[in-house]
Amino acid sequence: MAKLLEVKEIDSITGNVDFENDENFKYLDAAAFQNLIEFIREFSGDDEIADILNFMRISYKRNIGDVITIRNYVGLIQIKNGYQVQVLPKISFGEYNDVGNQETKKVFLRMLKSMKNFPSKSFNDASLKVDKMNLYEIFINMYLKEVRQLIKKGIKSAYLRQEDNLSYYRGKLLTSQHLKKNTIHKERFYVAYDEFHPNRSENKLIKATLLKLHQLTTSSENSKEIKQLLTAFEMIKSSKNYTKDFSKITIDRNTKDYEMLLQWSKVFLFNQSFTTFSGRKNSRALLFPMESVFESYIAQQIKKVFEPNDWEISTQDKGYFLFTEPKEQFALRPDIVCKKGDRIIIMDTKWKNLINNSRVNYGISQSDMYQMYAYSKKYKTSEIWLLYPLNDEMRNHPEIKFESGDGTTVKLHFVDLVNIQRTMEELLTKLEVDN
Numbered sequence: 001m002a003k004l005l006e007v008k009e010i011d012s013i014t015g016n017v018d019f020e021n022d023e024n025f026k027y028l029d030a031a032a033f034q035n036l037i038e039f040i041r042e043f044s045g046d047d048e049i050a051d052i053l054n055f056m057r058i059s060y061k062r063n064i065g066d067v068i069t070i071r072n073y074v075g076l077i078q079i080k081n082g083y084q085v086q087v088l089p090k091i092s093f094g095e096y097n098d099v100g101n102q103e104t105k106k107v108f109l110r111m112l113k114s115m116k117n118f119p120s121k122s123f124n125d126a127s128l129k130v131d132k133m134n135l136y137e138i139f140i141n142m143y144l145k146e147v148r149q150l151i152k153k154g155i156k157s158a159y160l161r162q163e164d165n166l167s168y169y170r171g172k173l174l175t176s177q178h179l180k181k182n183t184i185h186k187e188r189f190y191v192a193y194d195e196f197h198p199n200r201s202e203n204k205l206i207k208a209t210l211l212k213l214h215q216l217t218t219s220s221e222n223s224k225e226i227k228q229l230l231t232a233f234e235m236i237k238s239s240k241n242y243t244k245d246f247s248k249i250t251i252d253r254n255t256k257d258y259e260m261l262l263q264w265s266k267v268f269l270f271n272q273s274f275t276t277f278s279g280r281k282n283s284r285a286l287l288f289p290m291e292s293v294f295e296s297y298i299a300q301q302i303k304k305v306f307e308p309n310d311w312e313i314s315t316q317d318k319g320y321f322l323f324t325e326p327k328e329q330f331a332l333r334p335d336i337v338c339k340k341g342d343r344i345i346i347m348d349t350k351w352k353n354l355i356n357n358s359r360v361n362y363g364i365s366q367s368d369m370y371q372m373y374a375y376s377k378k379y380k381t382s383e384i385w386l387l388y389p390l391n392d393e394m395r396n397h398p399e400i401k402f403e404s405g406d407g408t409t410v411k412l413h414f415v416d417l418v419n420i421q422r423t424m425e426e427l428l429t430k431l432e433v434d435n
Contacts, residue, residue, distance in 0.1 A: 003032070003083050004134055006101065009090045009290070010353075013068040025067070028083075035079040036068060055287075072351070074108065075287040076135045086134050089290055090353065091417050092391045107417050109138070111293050114300040136286055137219045143264045144213075144225045147206060150257055151232045157198045165190045197235070201248040202258045204239040209265040211238055242269050294351040295335050298387055298415060302336060302347070305424040312339040320378040334375050338431075344381040345431065348372065353391045354412075362400065362412075369402070369410065376408040383409065383434070390414040390423075 007013060007026045014025045015033025028036060040056050055073035058066055070087050077085045088104050089111075098104055112118045133141060163174065165181055171191045178190035210233065214226045239245045246266065251259050267286070299315045306313055317337040322330035336347040348371070354362040364386070372384045388394075391414075400412040413430070416423040 006086045032083040039079050073287045077285040111297040114297040158200045163192050201245040203236045205265045207233040208239040291351045295349045298349045301424045345383040346375045347385045349387045356393045372410050382407050390416045
C-alpha cells in the first residue's frame with residue numbers, strides 16, 4: 001500500500017528527522033521530501049501552471065532546512081516511489097474533534113459537488129468509506145459507482161463497420177481484398193458489413209479507464225469492484241488511442257448517460273486535474289483551487305436559500321466595466337449579485353482565514369477593499385458583503401463592518417461550512433433586518 005502523508009492548508013512539511021514529532025511541522029522522510037521538492041521544481045518554469053504551483057512554496061528556515069508550505073489548493077499528489085501527499089482544506093469544527101479528518105473530507109466532497117466541471121452529481125457521501133480511503137481512492141470509488149449505474153441502465157451499442165473473411169456472404173463484397181485472400185479458398189468471402197455491437201468509443205474508453213485504475217488502486221474494495229465491472233465489458237476492446245477515441249464522441253440525448261463518466265475518464269487516462277495542471281513522468285496530482293470551490297459552493301447555497309424568498313441571484317455578473325472610455329476596459333466580476341425589487345446587494349467570497357486583530361484589519365486584503373468600493377460605485381449600491389470561511393479565532397466575533405463615509409458599507413459574514421444551511425439562513429436574516 002502506498003505511504004500517505006495527510007496535511008492541511010498552511011501546514012509546513014519538513015524532511016528534517018529532528019522535527020519528526022514537532023507539532024509545528026509535518027514530516028516526510030528525506031528521500032520522499034526530496035522527491036516532493038523535485039515535483040515542485042519540475043513545473044516551476046511552466047507559465048501555464050505557475051499560479052497552481054504557488055500553492056507549494058519552498059523556503060529555508062534556520063536550523064531546520066528546506067520547508068514546503070501548502071496553501072489554496074487541495075487534493076492529492078503522488079510523487080515518485082508511490083508516496084502520496086494528501087492536502088485537505090482547513091475547516092473549523094468548533095469543539096468537535098474531527099478524528100481522522102473524516103468530516104473534513106465529507107464537507108470538502110459536498111463543496112466539490114457544487115462545481116460545474118466536477119464530474120459527479122449523484123454520489124452519496126454517506127456511502128463513501130472516507131475513513132479508509134484517500135481522496136484519489138474516493139474519486140476512483142465515485143467513478144466506479146457511475147459505471148455501475150451505466151451498466152444498470154444498459155451499455156449502449158451502435159452499428160459498427162466490420163471487415164472479415166467469412167465462410168458465408170454478408171453485407172458488401174470487398175473485391176480487391178477478396179481476390180487477394182481467397183484465390184484458393186473459393187468458399188470464403190471478404191466482406192464489409194455493419195454489426196450492432198457495444199465496441200464503440202465511449203465503452204472502449206471506460207474499459208481502458210477501469211484497466212488503468214485496477215493498476216493504480218491500493219484499495220481492496222475498489223479493486224474488487226473493478227474486477228466485477230470488467231465482466232460487463234468483456235466484448236469490448238480497450239481503447240489504445242485515447243485522443244482519437246475522445247474525438248469521435250458527441251454527447252447528445254443518446255449518450256447523456258456517458259457525460260460524467262467520460263469527464264472522469266479524461267482525468268484518469270490523461271493524469272489530468274480539475275485545473276490546468278497535468279501530471280508528468282512518475283508523478284501525478286488531482287488538485288482543486290479552494291478559492292473557486294468555496295465560491296461555487298457559496299453561490300449554490302445562497303441560491304438554495306435566497307431564491308425561494310424572491311431574491312434574484314446571479315453569479316460572476318458581467319454588467320459593468322471599471323472604465324468605459326475610450327472603450328470598455330477592466331471588467332468587474334462580482335462573485336454574487338443579489339436583487340430584490342430595486343435593492344442590489346453585492347457579495348464576494350474569499351477563501352482566507354481572518355485573524356482577530358483590528359490593528360491589521362483582521363488580515364483583509366487592501367486590494368479586496370478597493371475592489372468592493374468599485375463594485376459599490378458601479379452598481380450604485382451601498383450594500384457590500386465579504387464572505388469568509390468561519391475559523392476558530394473568529395467564531396464568536398461581533399459584527400465587523402466598514403463605512404467609507406460616502407455611501408459604501410462593507411460587512412463581513414463568516415460561513416460555517418459544517419452548518420451551511422443555517423449560516424445562509426442567518427445571512428438572509430441579516431439582510432432582511434438591514435432593509
